[in-house]
Amino acid sequence: MLSFLLxxxxxxxxxxxxxxxxxxxxxxxxxxxxxxxxxxxPPEIEKNIEAKYGMDKPLVVQYVSYVGGVLHGDFGxxxxxxxxxxxxxxxxxxxxxxxIGLSAFVIMVIVGVSLGVVAxxxxxxxxxxxxxxxxxxxxxxxxxxxxxxLQLVFGSQLGWLPIGSxxxxxxxxxxxxxxxxxxxxxxxxxxxxRAGMIEVLQSNYVRTxxxxxxxxxxxxxKHAIRAAVxxxxxxxxxxxxxxxxxSLIVERIFxxxxxxxxxxxxxxxxxxxxxxxxxxxxxxLILLLNLLADVLYAALDPRVRxx
Amino acid sequence: MTQISLAxxxxxxxxxxxxxxxxxxxxxxxxxxLFRNRAAVASMIMLAxxxxxxxxxxxxxxxxxxxxxxxxxxxxxxxxxHLIGSxxxxxDQLARLFTGLGVSLAIGAVATTVSLVIGVAxxxxxxxxxxxxxxxxxxxxxxxxxxxxIFFVIILMVVFGSNFILLFVAIGAVEWLTMARIVRxxxxxxKQKEFIEAARAAGLTRKAIIARHIVxxxxxxxxxxxxxxxPGVILAExxxxxxxxxxxxxxxxxxxxxxxxxxxxxxxxxxxIFPSITMVVTLMCFNFIGDGLRDAIDPKDR
Numbered sequence: 001m002l003s004f005l006l007x008x009x010x011x012x013x014x015x016x017x018x019x020x021x022x023x024x025x026x027x028x029x030x031x032x033x034x035x036x037x038x039x040x041x042p043p044e045i046e047k048n049i050e051a052k053y054g055m056d057k058p059l060v061v062q063y064v065s066y067v068g069g070v071l072h073g074d075f076g077x078x079x080x081x082x083x084x085x086x087x088x089x090x091x092x093x094x095x096x097x098x099x100i101g102l103s104a105f106v107i108m109v110i111v112g113v114s115l116g117v118v119a120x121x122x123x124x125x126x127x128x129x130x131x132x133x134x135x136x137x138x139x140x141x142x143x144x145x146x147x148x149x150l151q152l153v154f155g156s157q158l159g160w161l162p163i164g165s166x167x168x169x170x171x172x173x174x175x176x177x178x179x180x181x182x183x184x185x186x187x188x189x190x191x192x193x194r195a196g197m198i199e200v201l202q203s204n205y206v207r208t209x210x211x212x213x214x215x216x217x218x219x220x221x222k223h224a225i226r227a228a229v230x231x232x233x234x235x236x237x238x239x240x241x242x243x244x245x246x247s248l249i250v251e252r253i254f255x256x257x258x259x260x261x262x263x264x265x266x267x268x269x270x271x272x273x274x275x276x277x278x279x280x281x282x283x284x285l286i287l288l289l290n291l292l293a294d295v296l297y298a299a300l301d302p303r304v305r306x307x
Numbered sequence: 308m309t310q311i312s313l314a315x316x317x318x319x320x321x322x323x324x325x326x327x328x329x330x331x332x333x334x335x336x337x338x339x340x341l342f343r344n345r346a347a348v349a350s351m352i353m354l355a356x357x358x359x360x361x362x363x364x365x366x367x368x369x370x371x372x373x374x375x376x377x378x379x380x381x382x383x384x385x386x387x388x389h390l391i392g393s394x395x396x397x398x399d400q401l402a403r404l405f406t407g408l409g410v411s412l413a414i415g416a417v418a419t420t421v422s423l424v425i426g427v428a429x430x431x432x433x434x435x436x437x438x439x440x441x442x443x444x445x446x447x448x449x450x451x452x453x454x455x456x457i458f459f460v461i462i463l464m465v466v467f468g469s470n471f472i473l474l475f476v477a478i479g480a481v482e483w484l485t486m487a488r489i490v491r492x493x494x495x496x497x498k499q500k501e502f503i504e505a506a507r508a509a510g511l512t513r514k515a516i517i518a519r520h521i522v523x524x525x526x527x528x529x530x531x532x533x534x535x536x537x538p539g540v541i542l543a544e545x546x547x548x549x550x551x552x553x554x555x556x557x558x559x560x561x562x563x564x565x566x567x568x569x570x571x572x573x574x575x576x577x578x579x580i581f582p583s584i585t586m587v588v589t590l591m592c593f594n595f596i597g598d599g600l601r602d603a604i605d606p607k608d609r
Contacts, residue, residue: 015450026462140590142542144549144562145583148569156573245457249549253569263458264550267465279458 001298008294012287019283020070020276024063027272053079066276075277080269086277089262094281096166097251097258100174101243104181108239112186113229116193120228121220123198131190138187143246147180147253164255177254181246185239192235196228203227233297237290244282337527340603347599350592357589361412364405372406373557374398384577392577394567398557404581407559408589414475414544414560415537421479422540423533426486431525433487434494445491452484460543464552474553478543482536489532493525527604534597538590545586561586 050056054065069076075086119131154176155163167173200206201224209219247260255261259278266274341347365372369388376397384392391400433444463477497503497520506516545562547553554560561582568579 011446011449018450022459023462026459026466029466136591136594137587140538140587140594141583142545142565142586144546144569145565145579145586148572148579149583152572152576152579245546248457248461249546252550264461264552267461270465275462279462282458 001295004298005291005295008291012291015287016280016283020067020280021063023276023279024066025059027267027270027275028059028062053077070280075280076273078271078274080266080271080274086273089274090259090277090281093257093259093262096256097247097260100177100181100250100256100258101247103174103178104185104243104246105239107178108182108185108189109232111182112189113193113225113232115186115190117197117220117225117228119190119194120197120201128194132194135187135190138183139191141183143180143184143249144253146183147176147250150176150180151253164253166256173254177250177256180250180253181243184246185242189232189235189239192232193228196231197224200224200228230297230301233293233300236293236296237286240289241286244286334523337600337603341599344599344602346595347603350595350599353588354592354596357408357585357592358412360405361409365402365409368399368402368405370399370402372398372402372559374402381575383575391581392575394575394578395571400578400581403559403564404585407561407564407582408585410554410558410560411541411544411562411586411589414478415541417475418479418482418540418544419533419536421476422482422486422536423529425480426483427490427525427529429483430487430490430492431494434491435498437495437498441491445488448484448487457543457546460547461550461552464547471554471558474544474547478540482540482543486529486532486536489528490525493528494521497521497524531597531601531604534593534600538593538597541586541590541593561589 047056054062057065066076078084078086078089081089115131115135119128122128151163154161161172161175165173206219206224209223214223244260247258248264249260250256251258251261252264263275263278266278370376376393376399379387379389379393379397379399380395382389382393382397384390387393389399389401391404393399394403429444429448433441460477460481464474467473503516503520506520511519541561544553544560545565548560548562549566551566554563556563564582565579565586568575568582572579
C-alpha cells in the first residue's frame with residue numbers, strides 16, 4: 001500500500017511537470033500581452049512594465065525562474081489585478097466553486113444511487129423505464145441548455161429563485177447552479193448503479209442470502225448495494241472532472257464569483273500567471289482525487305490489491 | 308443454431324458445417340441484433356434525416372444563414388416567411404439552424420476521425436509490440452489522461468484564435484486517449500486468444516492473422532466507442548462555442564445558436580428552443596445507436 005502511494009506520487013510529478021511546461025509555452029505563444037488594454041501604452045512604459053515582471057528576458061530564462069518560483073510555492077503576482085497574487089485570487093474564489101461543487105457532488109451521489117437501485121429492483125418495470133429515460137435525457141441535455149431553461153422557468157416566470165448572483169452563498173442562490181451541475185452526473189451514476197445492482201442481484205451470495213431467508217430489504221441494503229456501488233468509486237475521478245468543467249459554464253451563466261469564471265476571463269486577458277496557477281491547481285486537485293479514488297477502491301474491495 | 312453431429316473426417320459434414328457457420332458470421336449476427344433494437348433503428352432513421360437536413364437544408368431555405376434582413380427583426384416562428392423565426396439581425400433561424408447542425412456534425416465527424424486514427428495507431432502499436440514500448444506509450448497516455456484537458460483546449464483556442472481547423476484538431480487530439488486504451492486492451496487480450504494461436508498453428512501469415520482475426524475483433528469496440536465519441540465531441544465544441552471560443556460569428560454551430568438564444572431567451576424564446584431540441588435529439592440518436600451497437604456487437608454484455 002505504501003509503495004503504491006509512493007509510486008503514484010512519483011508518477012504525479014512528471015505529470016505536473018508536463019502540465020506546467022505545456023501551459024507555460026502555450027500561454028506565451030499567444031499573441032497579445034496582458035498589458036495591452038483598451039488604452040494603448042507608450043512603448044517605453046510598456047517596456048518598463050515588462051521589465052518589472054521579468055518579461056523582457058528570453059522565454060527559457062522566464063520559464064526556469066517561473067518553475068523555480070512554483071517549487072517554492074510562489075506563483076507570482078496577477079498581471080491584471082496588480083495588488084493581488086495568484087494565490088490570493090485562487091484562495092478568494094475557490095470557496096464558491098468548492099461550495100457548489102461539493103453540494104452537487106453529495107446530491108448526485110445520493111440521488112443517482114437511489115434512482116439506480118430503484119430501477120434495478122424494478123428491472124423492466126415502469127419505474128425502471130422512467131428512470132432510464134430520464135437518465136438518457138439528462139446525459140444528452142448540455143448544462144448550457146438546462147441552465148437558461150431553469151432561469152427562464154423558476155427565475156423569470158415563476159420568480160421562485162434568484163436568476164443569478166451569489167449573495168454570500170444563500171441557499172436559494174445555490175439551488176439552480178447545483179441542480180445544473182448535478183443533473184448529468186446523476187444520470188450517469190444512476191445508470192452505473194443500475195448496471196451494478198442488476199449484476200449483483202444475480203450473484204451467488206445474494207441467492208445464498210435469499211435462501212437463508214433474509215428479508216428482502218436487508219438483502220438489498222446490507223448485501224447488494226454495497227457491492228453494486230463499488231464500480232462507482234472508479235467513476236469518482238471523471239465525475240469530479242465533469243463538475244469542474246461544468247462549473248466553468250455554470251458560474252458564467254449564474255454570475256457566480258468562482259474560479260471557473262475567473263479562468264476563462266484570465267485566459268482571454270492573457271493574465272499568464274493566473275492562468276498558469278489555476279491550471280496547476282486544478283491538475284493537482286484532479287491527480288489527488290484520482291489517487292484517493294484508487295485508494296478508496298482498494299480499501300473497500302478486498303479483491304483489489306494495490307501493488 | 309441447428310445442431311450438427313460431426314463424424315470426424317466426414318467431408319459431407321464438414322461442408323454442411325461450413326454452410327451453417329457462413330449463415331451466421333459475427334457481423335450478420337450483429338446486424339440482426341441491431342435491427343431488432345427499435346430505439347437504435349429509430350435513431351438511425353432520425354439521424355439520417357438530420358444529416359440530410361444539414362446537407363440539403365442550406366440550399367432549400369429562401370435565406371442564407373448570414374443574410375441580414377433589417378425589416379424582419381425578432382420575428383416569432385411562422386411569421387414573415389421565417390418558419391422558426393428570426394433573430395436580432397433578422398437572420399432566418401431555419402437557415403442558421405441547418406448550417407449550425409451541419410457545422411456541429413462536421414466537427415463531430417472530423418474530430419472523431421482524428422481521435423480514431425491517433426488512438427488506433429497508438430493503442431495497436433503499444434498492444435502489439437508489448438514490453439517496454441507498451442509500458443512507455445501507456446505511461447504517456449496515463450499522464451495525458453490526468454490533465455484537465457478542457458483547460459488546455461481553452462488556452463489553445465485563446466492562443467491561436469478560434470481557428471476552424473484547429474478546433475477540429477484540438478478536440479480530436481484530446482479524445483484519442485480512451486480510444487488508445489480500448490484498442491490496446493483489445494489487442495493485448497486478442498493476441499493470447501486460442502483462436503489466434505490456432506490460426507498461427509494452421510500456418511496463417513502474420514498479415515493474414517491481423518487482417519482476418521485481430522482487426523475484425525478490434526472493430527467492434529472501436530465502432531461502439533466512435534458512436535459514443537461523436538456526441539462527446541459535439542458537446543465539447545458547443546461548450547467552447549458557448550464560452551465564445553469556438554465557431555465565430557456569423558458562422559453558426561449548435562453551440563453558438565444555443566448560446567445566443569440563451570442570451571435573448573426572455574425576448575425571443577424560439578431562439579433557444581429550436582437549437583436546443585435539435586442538439587438534444589442529435590445527441591440522443593448517437594447515444595441510442597451506440598448503446599444498440601454495443602449490445603449487438605458484444606453479446607456477452609447483454
